[in-house]
């Protein structure tokens with residue numbers, strides 16, 4: 617790809633890839649959804665000095681939107697600098713768009729550049745302008761689901777040298793100087809090797825970034841004030857299981873309890889809830905941008921109809937490092953990831 621990934625702001629030019637005409641038309645369709653969003657009153661970014669800086673580390677394009685998209689849109693709209701670091705281009709993903717199956721790893725192996733384009737459209741929807749690929753595009757490849765032979769491929773993120781990957785992220789942390797960093801929990805949310813690796817790299821990089829004796833070539837030390845793990849409440853999953861029961865294409869078929877799923881944490885483990893329901897339109901537009909991965913007719917959208925779209929604008933986190941600020945509500949959850957920071 618000819619797009620520049622240089623600092624400080626990376627843009628991925630949509631269409632600048634090996635994508636076919638079909639792939640381009642799918643992207644154009646996703647972008648068309650953005651037009652009404654353009655009308656929304658925005659914050660004058662020029663007038664703000666980005667006093668608040670939020671950095672998110674995700675494994676594949678689409679993870680940022682599904683798990684944290686509303687949060688990203690909310691803080692970007694409020695004038696915070698939101699930086700997304702994606703560790704791989706998701707080359708091993710399945711393809712849900714008929715006609716684009718040829719992009720798959722086993723055929724043309726051209727899914728990565730296409731997903732970079734999808735991600736660029738999603739970032740337009742969320743109004744996030746600073747997006748980077750860890751180590752540059754193609755540096756580490758999608759490892760595929762846990763247990764697959766792709767886990768052993770040289771160059772995949774699961775096989776990454778942890779020290780090298782950590783230093784790449786240290787460079788970004790010291791450049792952006794975020795007060796708040798978000799990644800996955802130690803199990804990567806649900807056990808995907810790239811998510812687990814993203815967790816390991818982020819925890820190590822946050823630690824190293826603040827240590828003046830480590831990686832001096834990677835910039836001035838920066839102490840991250842708060843590190844969060846993204847979280848899905850089991851109570852939400854339980855509601856989803858019940859809402860989807862006896863419906864067609866029930867992804868929870870045979871599952872009675874949220875305790876039987878590989879993801880989810882108790883309400884007690886959660887420490888923050890970001891209410892970004894006002895930015896749900898941006899999150900949903902970003903989901904549509906990830907068309908090869910998320911079907912508008914599929915499970916997620918069926919679920920959001922059943923549960924109410926509002927539920928998808930509430931995103932949850934567990935504070936893993938740093939001091940929490942004032943909480944509220946029945947659980948005492950922080951309403952703001954920057955709570956307690958000067």
Ligand SMILES: [Zn+2]
Nearest residue numbers: 675676679808
């Ligand atoms: Zn992922």
